[in-house]
Amino acid sequence: xxxxxxxxxxxxxxxxxxxxxxxxxxxxxxxxxxxxxxxxxxxxxxxxxxxxxxxxxxxxxxxxxxxxxxxxxxxxxxxxxxxxxxxxxxxxxxxxxxxxxxxxxxxxxxxxxxxxxxxxxxxxxxxxxxxxxxxxxxxxxxxxxxxxxxxxxxxxxxxxxxxxxxxxxxxxxxxxxxxxxxxxxxxxxxxxxxxxxxxxxxxxxxxxxxxxxxxxxxxxxxxxxxxxxxxxxxxxxxxxxxxxxxxxxxxxxxxxxxxxxxxxxxxxxxxxxxxxxxxxxxxxxxxxxxxxxxxxxxxxxxxxxxxxxxxxxxxxxxxxxxxxxxxxxxxxxxxxxxxxxxxxxxxxxx
Amino acid sequence: xxxxxxxxxxxxxxxxxxxxxxxxxxxxxxxxxxxxxxxxxxxxxxxxxxxxxxxxxxxxxxxxxxxxxxxxxxxxxxxxxxxxxxxxxxxxxxxxxxxxxxxxxxxxxxxxxxxxxxxxxxxxxxxxxxxxxxxxxxxxxxxxxxxxxxxxxxxxxxxxxxxxxxxxxxxxxxxxxxxxxxxxxxxxxxxxxxxxxxxxxxxxxxxxxxxxxxxxxxxxxxxxxxxxxxxxxxxxxxxxxxxxxxxxxxxxxxxxxxxxxxxxxx
Numbered sequence: 001x002x003x004x005x006x007x008x009x010x011x012x013x014x015x016x017x018x019x020x021x022x023x024x025x026x027x028x029x030x031x032x033x034x035x036x037x038x039x040x041x042x043x044x045x046x047x048x049x050x051x052x053x054x055x056x057x058x059x060x061x062x063x064x065x066x067x068x069x070x071x072x073x074x075x076x077x078x079x080x081x082x083x084x085x086x087x088x089x090x091x092x093x094x095x096x097x098x099x100x101x102x103x104x105x106x107x108x109x110x111x112x113x114x115x116x117x118x119x120x121x122x123x124x125x126x127x128x129x130x131x132x133x134x135x136x137x138x139x140x141x142x143x144x145x146x147x148x149x150x151x152x153x154x155x156x157x158x159x160x161x162x163x164x165x166x167x168x169x170x171x172x173x174x175x176x177x178x179x180x181x182x183x184x185x186x187x188x189x190x191x192x193x194x195x196x197x198x199x200x201x202x203x204x205x206x207x208x209x210x211x212x213x214x215x216x217x218x219x220x221x222x223x224x225x226x227x228x229x230x231x232x233x234x235x236x237x238x239x240x241x242x243x244x245x246x247x248x249x250x251x252x253x254x255x256x257x258x259x260x261x262x263x264x265x266x267x268x269x270x271x272x273x274x275x276x277x278x279x280x281x282x283x284x285x286x287x288x289x290x291x292x293x294x295x296x297x298x299x300x301x302x303x304x305x306x307x308x309x310x311x312x313x314x315x316x317x318x319x320x321x322x323x324x325x326x327x328x329x330x331x332x333x334x335x336x337x338x339x340x341x342x343x344x345x346x347x348x349x350x
Numbered sequence: 351x352x353x354x355x356x357x358x359x360x361x362x363x364x365x366x367x368x369x370x371x372x373x374x375x376x377x378x379x380x381x382x383x384x385x386x387x388x389x390x391x392x393x394x395x396x397x398x399x400x401x402x403x404x405x406x407x408x409x410x411x412x413x414x415x416x417x418x419x420x421x422x423x424x425x426x427x428x429x430x431x432x433x434x435x436x437x438x439x440x441x442x443x444x445x446x447x448x449x450x451x452x453x454x455x456x457x458x459x460x461x462x463x464x465x466x467x468x469x470x471x472x473x474x475x476x477x478x479x480x481x482x483x484x485x486x487x488x489x490x491x492x493x494x495x496x497x498x499x500x501x502x503x504x505x506x507x508x509x510x511x512x513x514x515x516x517x518x519x520x521x522x523x524x525x526x527x528x529x530x531x532x533x534x535x536x537x538x539x540x541x542x543x544x545x546x547x548x549x550x551x552x553x554x555x556x557x558x559x560x561x562x563x564x565x566x567x568x569x570x571x572x573x574x575x576x577x578x579x580x581x582x583x584x585x586x587x588x589x590x591x592x593x594x595x596x597x598x599x600x601x602x603x604x605x606x607x608x609x610x611x612x613x614x615x616x
Binding site for chain 2: 050053054055056075078079081082083085087089090091092093094098102103105106107108134150
């Protein structure tokens with residue numbers, strides 16, 4: 001028997017007024033996997049999750065969860081999913097324990113089962129000590145853990161985690177990662193969105209890169225990095241005045257054309273082959289051109305590089321291309337207009 | 351480490367169970383906000399004292415002989431307190447929308463209408479509490495239910511039902527406005543003229559003719575008149591029927607509207 005995919009999305013479109021949040025997104029998530037949706041703010045990640053969680057109705061296209069259409073079979077979908085959103089959706093005036101007991105009861109557990117389950121989860125999420133305190137006194141990490149615990153009172157088949165670690169300290173982040181790994185081991189399908197390649201890298205079996213409401217690349221983390229290239233040569237200038245000279249010097253080397261990110265002092269060059277040779281040559285060429293540097297080095301590609309490569313724009317700075325409507329944040333976030341340095345981006349012909 | 355989902359209940363039992371769970375949750379909120387408890391109690395008491403002692407002497411002149419202002423005022427104050435109180439339905443619901451708790455509720459396999467039912471039911475209970483409190487304050491300054499315990503109970507129930515109906519209006523407002531502060535302002539813009547242009551504080555006959563005509567059919571006026579008759583005597587049937595008609599009509603319109611809007615809100 002063929003198991004239906006946990007998530008199947010085809011040509012999904014969602015507009016908010018003139019803003020196109022989802023612009024024909026396609027996606028398939030296999031049951032039992034951890035799937036990462038990677039993209040900048042306003043790329044449409046949250047909108048996609050909200051459509052899949054039956055909170056938003058799509059304008060066009062189809063979205064199915066375990067074969068159930070999110071628009072026409074919403075209640076079948078809701079029985080199989082749990083959602084932990086970007087902002088901890090816990091009741092601030094209830095205690096941690098009361099929150100879990102209430103959500104457990106709403107999920108159909110009887111009083112005793114809800115109480116037992118709440119205590120289990122409080123212990124597991126290191127919240128036992130704070131269980132009797134109002135959630136509004138919790139730290140960001142505690143709230144996020146409580147929110148995640150609320151999604152696990154009854155085992156979901158598919159768990160949505162919308163930027164589960166954004167704004168968390170490193171310790172809390174690692175705690176959340178451990179929980180996600182445990183869930184995956186227990187067979188729960190997880191769809192998580194993130195702005196951090198590192199996070200997708202650490203958790204996800206497969207990753208979709210989403211930008212301007214479309215999936216622009218899909219694969220394992222290694223496949224995505226290979227797409228960018230195995231290594232990147234990074235140059236940091238002392239002064240922006242040296243930029244034309246540095247660019248000219250690097251262009252003559254064996255790498256591809258240098259790219260500028262958000263930081264005007266930083267240039268990066270994809271390494272085609274022989275990183276060490278390129279590093280040596282670049283050092284010599286830049287010295288000959290009289291360019292003053294603060295740093296020069298080889299490293300693995302980062303989210304910035306994946307984005308530069310795939311979209312021609314740095315990830316933190318989604319800029320309008322065809323229409324300015326794309327610039328507004330469909331995730332509900334007001335975004336700064338594209339900054340001028342984005343205009344210096346060179347599109348990589350390769 | 352995980353628990354499997356329990357079997358689904360029939361729809362009506364889920365609505366009752368989820369509605370009750372959220373009613374308890376909202377009542378808990380109320381007692382956990384001491385400022386809210388204090389000020390939402392002090393405000394109607396202040397109204398009783400202000401109207402009774404500041405305006406009482408002047409307005410009392412316009413009353414029929416033998417009717418003192420405190421007896422006239424208190425039924426009006428009951429309705430005013432509950433009408434003001436019902437604007438908090440908008441604030442509470444807008445707050446939930448703002449905080450993202452509604453997102454969790456909506457993504458759960460729970461009864462769709464439970465969030466609104468739990469909200470309005472909790473506010474109904476608080477309305478009864480407010481009315482009883484006002485009656486207590488009224489007793490201190492000379493107000494008495496002179497008709498009998500049955501009528502007194504009916505008066506309290508009618509006021510509470512009126513507040514319940516208004517709660518549905520303000521639930522709908524909150525689902526449109528979403529922002530708690532804006533919801534509060536919008537609700538007060540609606541409630542103020544409705545309450546003051548009524549028989550709550552003054553006899554309608556003292557208003558200019560055009561206003562008296564409008565005011566005579568206002569839901570606040572007919573409810574105040576019915577409560578007043580139930581509390582201190584007078585013709586009950588006509589205002590009571592008009593008041594009940596208003597309550598039924600408002601609930602019949604705004605309950606489905608709010609539920610419809612709740613499903614759509616994102």
